[in-house]
Amino acid sequence: MKKKTERGSRGPAPNWNLGRTKTIRVPIAIADQLLKIARKIDRGEPIEPQMLKAPINYTENKFIEELSKDQ
Numbered sequence: 001m002k003k004k005t006e007r008g009s010r011g012p013a014p015n016w017n018l019g020r021t022k023t024i025r026v027p028i029a030i031a032d033q034l035l036k037i038a039r040k041i042d043r044g045e046p047i048e049p050q051m052l053k054a055p056i057n058y059t060e061n062k063f064i065e066e067l068s069k070d071q
Contacts, residue, residue: 016042
């Protein structure tokens with residue numbers, strides 16, 4: 001029987017100061033940015049307002065989708 005700290009083929013558990021983690025589904029376009037924000041929160045660091053802006057390609061894609069719906 002494996003100890004709780006052993007993860008087998010899953011590799012080592014990622015370290016988060018705030019405790020256990022949960023898998024969530026997010027758009028690929030914003031996944032890396034969300035992870036950076038989450039790491040800053042976990043370390044107790046302030047989040048700069050510019051970090052909360054959506055990537056340009058994501059906002060452009062949403063704008064194009066909205067235009068397509070109107071036609």
